[in-house]
Amino acid sequence: PVGIEGHYPSPDGKDHWLISSWQEYRLLLESGVHYALDLSHLNIVAMQTRYIEWQLVHELLASPNCLEIHLSDNNGLADQHLPLQYEHLPWWWPLLPDAYPQAVIFSEGRQLL
Secondary structure (H helix, E strand, C coil): CCCEECCCCCCCCCCCCCCCCHHHHHHHHHHCCCEEEEHHHHHHHHHHHCCCCHHHHHHHHHCCCEEEEEECECCCCCCCCECCECCECCCCHHHHHHCCCCCEEEECCCCCC
């Protein structure tokens, strides 16, 4: 199966991506299509909107339509693929145990900087 990957708001304020807001992530979930969930992209959505849709993130992670879960860190402004730091785990980290068991989880973090 192939999955759609959501993005995040563009720095220039224009809506360049099909999925770049909490509302569009909700539509993705409700659509029934397969998807890849990049949690660093959701961090950018959260930082740009200044709120977190906790229940939606939980549902996105737990859905059988979630094929992949991509892990990395960023500053909330851009997709930087920073490695995760144990001393500074992202806000979404506690939700990972609820991920769909068959979803492939992997790091996109650049391990050598």
